[in-house]
Amino acid sequence: MTEMMKAVQLQEFGGPEVLLYRDAPRPVAARGEVLVRVHAAGLNPPDLYLRDGYRALPPEWRPDPSFPLIPGTDVSGVVAALGTGAAGFRVGDAVYAMVRFPQDLMKGSSAYADYVSVPASDLALKPQGIDHVQAAGAPMSLLTAWQFLVDLGHDERNPFQPFPHAPVPLEGRTVLVNGAGGGVGHLAVQVAKWKGARVIAVASGRHEALLRDLGADQFIDYGRAAAEEVVQDMDLVIDAVGGTNMERFLSIIQPGGALFLVNPLGFVAHDDAAGRGIVVSSTQVQSNGRQLAEAGRLLDNGTLRIAIDSTFPLAQASAAHERASRGGIQGKVVLIAE
Ligand SMILES: NC(=O)c1ccc[n+]([C@@H]2O[C@H](COP(=O)([O-])OP(=O)(O)OC[C@H]3O[C@@H](n4cnc5c(N)ncnc54)[C@H](OP(=O)(O)O)[C@@H]3O)[C@@H](O)[C@H]2O)c1
Numbered sequence: 001m002t003e004m005m006k007a008v009q010l011q012e013f014g015g016p017e018v019l020l021y022r023d024a025p026r027p028v029a030a031r032g033e034v035l036v037r038v039h040a041a042g043l044n045p046p047d048l049y050l051r052d053g054y055r056a057l058p059p060e061w062r063p064d065p066s067f068p069l070i071p072g073t074d075v076s077g078v079v080a081a082l083g084t085g086a087a088g089f090r091v092g093d094a095v096y097a098m099v100r101f102p103q104d105l106m107k108g109s110s111a112y113a114d115y116v117s118v119p120a121s122d123l124a125l126k127p128q129g130i131d132h133v134q135a136a137g138a139p140m141s142l143l144t145a146w147q148f149l150v151d152l153g154h155d156e157r158n159p160f161q162p163f164p165h166a167p168v169p170l171e172g173r174t175v176l177v178n179g180a181g182g183g184v185g186h187l188a189v190q191v192a193k194w195k196g197a198r199v200i201a202v203a204s205g206r207h208e209a210l211l212r213d214l215g216a217d218q219f220i221d222y223g224r225a226a227a228e229e230v231v232q233d234m235d236l237v238i239d240a241v242g243g244t245n246m247e248r249f250l251s252i253i254q255p256g257g258a259l260f261l262v263n264p265l266g267f268v269a270h271d272d273a274a275g276r277g278i279v280v281s282s283t284q285v286q287s288n289g290r291q292l293a294e295a296g297r298l299l300d301n302g303t304l305r306i307a308i309d310s311t312f313p314l315a316q317a318s319a320a321h322e323r324a325s326r327g328g329i330q331g332k333v334v335l336i337a338e
Contacts, residue, residue, distance in 0.1 A: 307331025
């Protein structure tokens with residue numbers, strides 16, 4: 001008989017109201033996978049894009065999945081069972097992961113559930129110094145900051161450019177982080193500080209106290225002044241916002257510097273950048289348990305911290321998506337399954 005669990009399912013694409021909390025078959029760990037009893041699941045922008053059917057993409061790129069599907073990539077929980085050949089973990093281990101991303105980008109990685117099956121290679125032991133809520137807030141944002149700034153960690157094809165992304169030296173350099181209050185931004189600030197950079201954080205004013213506490217050397221409230229009116233000669237700008245007008249950052253980067261675009265769609269000024277001697281680069285985050293183990297040491301000892309914007313019971317995933325859709329997130333929105 002199929003064992004059942006509670007999960008958040010989509011039967012159709014749409015607004016937050018299409019997230020339905022209901023009974024679903026409990027997954028079984030496939031070969032090389034680990035069944036995780038979920039304690040908490042973190043929200044990320046791709047969860048909202050998927051719920052909405054990736055409406056911002058051209059029709060031919062949009063997903064055409066077989067419903068129902070279960071969204072969610074980021075999870076923290078406890079190992080409940082091991083599939084054959086799943087090495088490195090034991091039943092009862094506390095673990096965290098970004099699950100099958102981007103492989104399951106268009107159909108959901110199924111983390112909004114009581115149980116999720118995770119490739120062992122995506123999984124790492126949860127840092128003991130943080131709880132499941134913080135650990136569930138970490139994976140995608142932390143791996144994004146890590147793969148942009150520390151170590152790409154894979155040789156998958158880059159969907160955004162013909163060359164692999166490469167981090168740049170940060171020690172003694174000046175780095176501006178735009179969108180510093182969000183999931184990726186608040187970790188980029190901390191990772192750049194840890195690498196020895198001087199960090200300028202750009203966010204709305206209500207994030208200033210948090211960002212200074214996390215190590216930002218200078219804070220710019222974008223509601224009062226645009227970054228390009230305040231600073232110049234940056235070695236690196238990492239933009240964790242995207243949208244139109246990303247090219248404005250070129251004017252504040254030194255020749256030989258770099259502009260890293262976390263959401264590069266819409267950047268059109270490659271010729272201008274080349275003329276100024278500025279490298280423009282992006283990458284798509286990839287699941288990586290090894291990197292979560294490595295960066296997890298910094299979560300464990302408090303070098304990196306996960307700010308929690310808000311938590312919601314798993315059953316109220318639609319309210320969590322409403323919160324995320326309003327924007328202005330400070331750190332992470334997390335669902336609690338226990
Ligand atoms: N390349 C990849 O693999 C990858 C991986 C992860 C995420 N992403 C993309 O990166 C972006 C950020 O992701 P996230 O998880 O960090 O999202 P998030 O948690 O929602 O954070 C976005 C932040 O941007 C800030 N913001 C909005 N407008 C701004 C503006 N004009 N100037 C400065 N800050 C502004 C928001 O807060 P305030 O307005 O209150 O400051 C918020 O804190 C998304 O577009 C996501 O799709 C890409």
